[in-house]
Amino acid sequence: MKVLNLQCAHQHDFEGWFASEGDFHQQLERGLLSCPLCGDAQVRKMLSAPRLNLGRTREEAPVATSASDGMVEMGRTAPGSELQGRLLRAVRELMSKTEDVGERFADEARAMHHGELAQRNIRGRTTPEVAMELIEEGIDVMPLPAMPALKETLQ
Structure with missing residues (x-):
């Protein structure tokens, strides 16, 4: 199973789980991928660092981000991603209740x-x-x- 960091044209970040890299490309070409927040079908794969459990908490774990000059920076999880996660958790709770x-x-x-x-x-x-x-x-x-x-x- 391959977990990819994806982003839509509106810069909403989300994950996609695929059987392989080829599976991701096939779904993208067939128009089967869209942003879970806004429905945008212009999805692209983002840079991501391997997930290694080295005893750090999630907040401390480094995340690869792309700088405007094309360099990759290591930093904390983007604040927008955390906000999106909170929004989706709130929506899940609302739906269940x-x-x-x-x-x-x-x-x-x-x-x-x-x-x-x-x-x-x-x-x-x-x-x-x-x-x-x-x-x-x-x-x-x-x-x-x-x-x-x-x-x-x-x-």
């Missing part, structure tokens, strides 16, 4: 607010206008970004 009611979101939220349905954690889709109506009615609504990763099982 809510029920997807799809397009019925507004109706379900209103029915719970008026005591017609038992209270439960739900998520779904509605228009910005309807979301504003719900807020004006005193119903708590939290808009989430429409990440492609939300449409599929999160790995």
Whole structure:
């Protein structure tokens, strides 16, 4: 199994696991790779250092990064990568603790607010206008970004 550090055109970093280098190139050529955050299909392989467990913690482990002059620098994990990881963990937790009611979101939220349905954690889709109506009615609504990763099982 080959683990590659990948990046989309919007500079979102993520990992890909492939059977071989050839498998990565085949999937890339067939358009099967995309960024889990934004869905961008312009994916490229980044430089990466071998992962050696030498007793250091993850924060201390060096990571290869490419400098603007083409030189490789060793440093700590990029802050953006850590933020992306936190975002995906939060989304995973949200997905596991809510029920997807799809397009019925507004109706379900209103029915719970008026005591017609038992209270439960739900998520779904509605228009910005309807979301504003719900807020004006005193119903708590939290808009989430429409990440492609939300449409599929999160790995």
